[in-house]
Amino acid sequence: MDTNFFDVVIVGGGITGLSAAWYLQQERQAGERPFRYALLEQTDRWGGKIATETITGLAAEPFVVEAGPDSFITQKPWGLELARALGLQDDLLPTNDGRRQTFVLHKGQPTPLPDGVMMIVPTKITPFALSPLLSPLGKLRMGLDLFIPPKTDGADETLAEFIERRLGAEALDKIAEPLMSGIYNAEAERQSLLATFPRFRDIEEKHGSLIKGMLAGKKARASRSPSANGRSAAPTSMFMSLQGGMADLPAALQAQLTGECLLETAVTSIETGDWISENLPSPVSDLPSPTAYTLTLDNGRILTANTVILAVPAHVAAQLLGDVAPDAAAGLVAIRYVSTGTISLAYRRDEIDHPLNGFGVVIPRSENRPINAITWTSTKFDRRAPEGYALLRVFFGGSRNPQMMDVDDGELVETVRRELAEIMSITAVPVFHRIYRWRQANPQYDVGHLERVAAIEAALPAGIFVTGSPYRGIGIPDCVRQAQQTAQQVILQLSAASSKLQTESSEV
Numbered sequence: 001m002d003t004n005f006f007d008v009v010i011v012g013g014g015i016t017g018l019s020a021a022w023y024l025q026q027e028r029q030a031g032e033r034p035f036r037y038a039l040l041e042q043t044d045r046w047g048g049k050i051a052t053e054t055i056t057g058l059a060a061e062p063f064v065v066e067a068g069p070d071s072f073i074t075q076k077p078w079g080l081e082l083a084r085a086l087g088l089q090d091d092l093l094p095t096n097d098g099r100r101q102t103f104v105l106h107k108g109q110p111t112p113l114p115d116g117v118m119m120i121v122p123t124k125i126t127p128f129a130l131s132p133l134l135s136p137l138g139k140l141r142m143g144l145d146l147f148i149p150p151k152t153d154g155a156d157e158t159l160a161e162f163i164e165r166r167l168g169a170e171a172l173d174k175i176a177e178p179l180m181s182g183i184y185n186a187e188a189e190r191q192s193l194l195a196t197f198p199r200f201r202d203i204e205e206k207h208g209s210l211i212k213g214m215l216a217g218k219k220a221r222a223s224r225s226p227s228a229n230g231r232s233a234a235p236t237s238m239f240m241s242l243q244g245g246m247a248d249l250p251a252a253l254q255a256q257l258t259g260e261c262l263l264e265t266a267v268t269s270i271e272t273g274d275w276i277s278e279n280l281p282s283p284v285s286d287l288p289s290p291t292a293y294t295l296t297l298d299n300g301r302i303l304t305a306n307t308v309i310l311a312v313p314a315h316v317a318a319q320l321l322g323d324v325a326p327d328a329a330a331g332l333v334a335i336r337y338v339s340t341g342t343i344s345l346a347y348r349r350d351e352i353d354h355p356l357n358g359f360g361v362v363i364p365r366s367e368n369r370p371i372n373a374i375t376w377t378s379t380k381f382d383r384r385a386p387e388g389y390a391l392l393r394v395f396f397g398g399s400r401n402p403q404m405m406d407v408d409d410g411e412l413v414e415t416v417r418r419e420l421a422e423i424m425s426i427t428a429v430p431v432f433h434r435i436y437r438w439r440q441a442n443p444q445y446d447v448g449h450l451e452r453v454a455a456i457e458a459a460l461p462a463g464i465f466v467t468g469s470p471y472r473g474i475g476i477p478d479c480v481r482q483a484q485q486t487a488q489q490v491i492l493q494l495s496a497a498s499s500k501l502q503t504e505s506s507e508v
């Protein structure tokens with residue numbers, strides 16, 4: 001048996017690569033053919049941007065510090081479905097929704113986002129009217145959404161154009177930009193509406209107004225609620241984490257994989273190979289393919305594969321596909337990235353006067369601060385800080401403050417502590433801090449993104465797939481969905497190639 005031949009090689013051991021391997025395995029479990037795959041990850045751990053640090057020794061319970069994502073959205077079901085399928089049902093950790101309150105920094109003060117604002121759209125008049133967050137004119141301008149005719153040409157536009165068109169410039173500055181571009185670490189003036197918030201365009205087209213659409217959605221949900229139909233069902237929190245931290249998700253995936261899973265193994269180049277099935281010394285698979293690919297690894301090993309799934313950043317995929325798919329590589333290079341960082345700080349609770357009465361503060365660009373947002377982690381989730389302690393997480397970098405990526409750790413901590421003192425009156429010395437820098441890590445879905453992705457996909461030769469956060473959804477559920485779809489496409493392509501070869505050989 002040629003141990004260097006695989007039906008599928010998956011490059012990248014983040015959530016996308018791990019999920020792709022798992023779904024391939026699931027799809028093939030019922031299949032009768034032997035099926036070999038390898039999953040290659042260049043670092044010494046699985047999970048990519050999902051990483052959790054557990055800090056013990058300061059109290060009876062540990063601190064659980066997230067370096068990357070702290071949760072996944074449940075409205076997009078694929079993350080939750082995967083966690084349940086992996087047997088993590090009892091480990092799910094919802095956000096503390098009873099204490100859900102977002103603050104927006106307004107003239108230097110954390111100011112509550114008014115009750116009833118759904119996404120960015122007000123659905124309750126009184127709290128919105130009383131909020132100091134927007135000026136009376138800004139509020140009136142938002143109300144014009146009820147009368148402005150919808151755009152119906154289907155064309156993409158930036159998030160900024162959309163929000164300004166429907167709700168006005170103040171709504172963009174105070175609510176949409178910090179809340180919505182914040183999720184993507186994006187600039188609203190470049191961010192594609194169709195690639196990031198297509199639902200808003202759908203609502204606009206269907207209801208003619210965001211406010212009318214949100215109110216209709218609220219009414220429909222109320223009529224479907226357990227109290228309305230007499231059935232009781234436990235409501236699912238909008239965001240979910242795992243008790244031991246987000247890294248439990250990639251760990252559970254990896255534990256169930258039966259393929260060859262290699263850490264500290266980077267792919268350095270991919271070339272088209274002349275694979276002919278009869279030439280294999282001892283075929284481990286009878287799945288043919290018109291072409292095969294050879295992958296050179298950084299340890300010198302050379303693998304052959306019928307199919308390659310690239311679950312790596314787009315700039316890495318571009319470099320690997322330069323020879324095999326130059327047009328696709330040119331498209332991949334055009335997907336822009338920014339760098340971001342987080343710093344988590346732990347405090348003794350009795351050394352902070354602030355009530356930490358919410359999930360945190362988002363910071364509009366117009367406030368001109370060197371940090372982008374603060375999450376009050378130990379309020380947002382249980383089990384993140386031991387009794388008697390508080391854990392905060394500050395976001396920095398991105399396109400708004402790129403210079404913050406390059407300041408040294410000492411200066412960063414100093415700046416962040418100064419910000420916490422000014423914004424939240426926290427002057428205590430943290431018990432510890434942890435800094436995580438994610439360089440060239442955040443793909444930007446600039447306007448026209450979906451067309452660029454479609455062109456990249458169309459330019460890929462048979463047997464090469466790109467998938468994951470750079471393409472059709474950045475969050476964990478979208479990465480899982482894309483991995484699942486890619487696994488299905490791979491199986492289809494391999495089966496089609498197999499049938500073709502069988503037909504050809506029976507014709508000979």
Ligand SMILES: Cc1cc2nc3c(=O)[nH]c(=O)nc-3n(C[C@H](O)[C@H](O)[C@H](O)COP(=O)(O)OP(=O)(O)OC[C@H]3O[C@@H](n4cnc5c(N)ncnc54)[C@H](O)[C@@H]3O)c2cc1C
Nearest residue numbers: 012014015016042048049068069070266267468469475476
């Ligand atoms: C600070 C931060 C906070 C976030 N918060 C959230 C959140 O709360 N909720 C949410 O849903 N999402 C969040 N995200 C986004 C989400 O974490 C990512 O989009 C997602 O984890 C990306 O997964 P991926 O597998 O596509 O890519 P990655 O995680 O980037 O994995 C790619 C892997 O490929 C490996 N690799 C690269 N080159 C090679 C090579 N040549 N050979 C082999 N391996 C290679 C890398 O080492 C890496 O492990 C956050 C991201 C960041 C940075």
